[in-house]
Amino acid sequence: MAFALGFPIIALLTILQSALFSHMQLYQGYADLVLLAVIAWGLQPRVEADWHWAVIAGLVMGFTSGLPFFAPVLGYLLIVSLTRGLRMIVWQSPMLSMFVAVFVGTLLMHAIDWVALRLVGNPMPFLPALQLITLPTLFLNLLLAVIFWGIFQDLANWLYPTELMV
Amino acid sequence: MRTSTQRTLQTVVLAFIVLGLVALALGGYLRPLTRLLINPFVFAQSWLSSRVQAIENLARASQDLAVLRQRNLELEAQVSQLQAEIIQLKQQLAETEILSALVDFARAHPDHRYVAASVIGRDPSPFMKYVIINRGSDDGIRRGMPVVTQQGLVGRVTAVTAVAARVQLIIDPASSVDIRIEPSRAQAVLLGSLTGELSLDMIPQSASVNVGDLVLTSGLGGNYPKDILVGQVITVRRRETELFQRAAVQPVVDFSRLEIVLIIINFRPLDISPLIPTPGAP
Numbered sequence: 001m002a003f004a005l006g007f008p009i010i011a012l013l014t015i016l017q018s019a020l021f022s023h024m025q026l027y028q029g030y031a032d033l034v035l036l037a038v039i040a041w042g043l044q045p046r047v048e049a050d051w052h053w054a055v056i057a058g059l060v061m062g063f064t065s066g067l068p069f070f071a072p073v074l075g076y077l078l079i080v081s082l083t084r085g086l087r088m089i090v091w092q093s094p095m096l097s098m099f100v101a102v103f104v105g106t107l108l109m110h111a112i113d114w115v116a117l118r119l120v121g122n123p124m125p126f127l128p129a130l131q132l133i134t135l136p137t138l139f140l141n142l143l144l145a146v147i148f149w150g151i152f153q154d155l156a157n158w159l160y161p162t163e164l165m166v
Numbered sequence: 167m168r169t170s171t172q173r174t175l176q177t178v179v180l181a182f183i184v185l186g187l188v189a190l191a192l193g194g195y196l197r198p199l200t201r202l203l204i205n206p207f208v209f210a211q212s213w214l215s216s217r218v219q220a221i222e223n224l225a226r227a228s229q230d231l232a233v234l235r236q237r238n239l240e241l242e243a244q245v246s247q248l249q250a251e252i253i254q255l256k257q258q259l260a261e262t263e264i265l266s267a268l269v270d271f272a273r274a275h276p277d278h279r280y281v282a283a284s285v286i287g288r289d290p291s292p293f294m295k296y297v298i299i300n301r302g303s304d305d306g307i308r309r310g311m312p313v314v315t316q317q318g319l320v321g322r323v324t325a326v327t328a329v330a331a332r333v334q335l336i337i338d339p340a341s342s343v344d345i346r347i348e349p350s351r352a353q354a355v356l357l358g359s360l361t362g363e364l365s366l367d368m369i370p371q372s373a374s375v376n377v378g379d380l381v382l383t384s385g386l387g388g389n390y391p392k393d394i395l396v397g398q399v400i401t402v403r404r405r406e407t408e409l410f411q412r413a414a415v416q417p418v419v420d421f422s423r424l425e426i427v428l429i430i431i432n433f434r435p436l437d438i439s440p441l442i443p444t445p446g447a448p
Contacts, residue, residue, distance in 0.1 A: 018287030066294040122340035
């Protein structure tokens with residue numbers, strides 16, 4: 001069920017990001033809804049379909065974006081590894097782990113994109129990319145982190161209800 | 167007998183009394199008495215009448231209020247509908263204006279064949295200056311086809327599916343376009359950037375380039391047809407120590423408000439990469 005829901009949710013978020021949020025720019029950056037969804041989903045306890053969501057997100061973004069195809073797939077898989085690690089380390093404070101994951105995840109994702117573009121022969125200047133794209137995107141992602149955490153917590157509770165001992 | 171006499175007498179007395187009262191009334195002598203007797207009656211009737219009228223008004227007002235509320239709801243619904251229609255019509259008008267301008271552009275450049283497409287999204291990655299359009303291979307769109315608007319050059323198609331295509335804008339950092347500067351006819355290369363600004367590189371030092379000069383595609387390289395307007399030179403940087411001049415260009419297309427574009431479908435880009443000598447080749 002969680003796997004089946006992954007595709008429409010990621011597709012919907014990609015459409016929103018492409019058609020709506022890409023117009024809400026801060027300098028040259030804009031919020032990465034798919035990244036936030038993958039992180040928020042991956043940090044939910046009891047969720048096991050996080051790898052699937054990362055692969056779906058990578059494929060959808062790789063297909064939609066002009067970035068080299070391998071970059072989003074690799075990026076989202078690394079981010080799920082990060083969220084799994086955080087789930088074990090910072091399990092008592094999920095919101096803190098969400099902020100940490102968004103912070104590290106955004107930087108990691110952009111670093112992968114930057115390296116991938118350099119590899120395919122489209123190098124970007126590092127400092128302007130950091131100042132104009134990465135830092136504004138990071139700020140917007142952190143702003144939306146709480147909202148995404150709430151939404152995906154509800155979704156996880158609905159899909160994986162807590163077992164009560166009677 | 168006695169009884170009938172008494173009755174007659176009573177009648178006569180009563181008649182006299184009545185006549186007397188009528189005479190007194192006609193003479194105005196009974197007015198204070200009448201006033202004294204009528205006032206409480208009038209007061210009572212007025213009080214009762216006003217209460218009845220108030221109750222009547224209340225009943226009628228509640229009926230009117232319901233009617234007014236109903237009417238208000240109807241009018242509000244009508245206003246909402248009309249507002250929606252106005253928005254729709256304004257949108258249609260804007261689209262019609264754009265399409266009309268595009269038709270004018272197509273008429274002015276009859277050597278090309280065009281397919282119009284709507285911009286339906288932007289690249290989800292902020293690193294890439296791409297847009298997604300709602301026409302694909304089913305409409306004859308192929309990779310490499312140039313994309314324009316009535317103002318000028320937009321970019322070129324870099325990926326195609328059956329029903330959609332991705333267009334690399336000329337402001338993309340990885341974009342480079344061979345251009346010609348008018349009126350000097352100097353050749354140069356137009357480059358995109360992260361900030362969405364356009365710059366000219368490789369302008370020969372000998373070329374006379376001034377602010378306000380027009381920038382058009384040169385057709386060299388085989389990626390774009392020639393003579394499509396790109397923009398205008400806004401600053402020129404010339405240093406004696408450098409091999410080439412540089413310039414900044416103001417694009418004629420507003421890339422933040424792209425809505426409808428034209429794809430030139432009878433232009434096929436040329437792949438000249440085999441003709442470019444590579445180091446180590448014989």
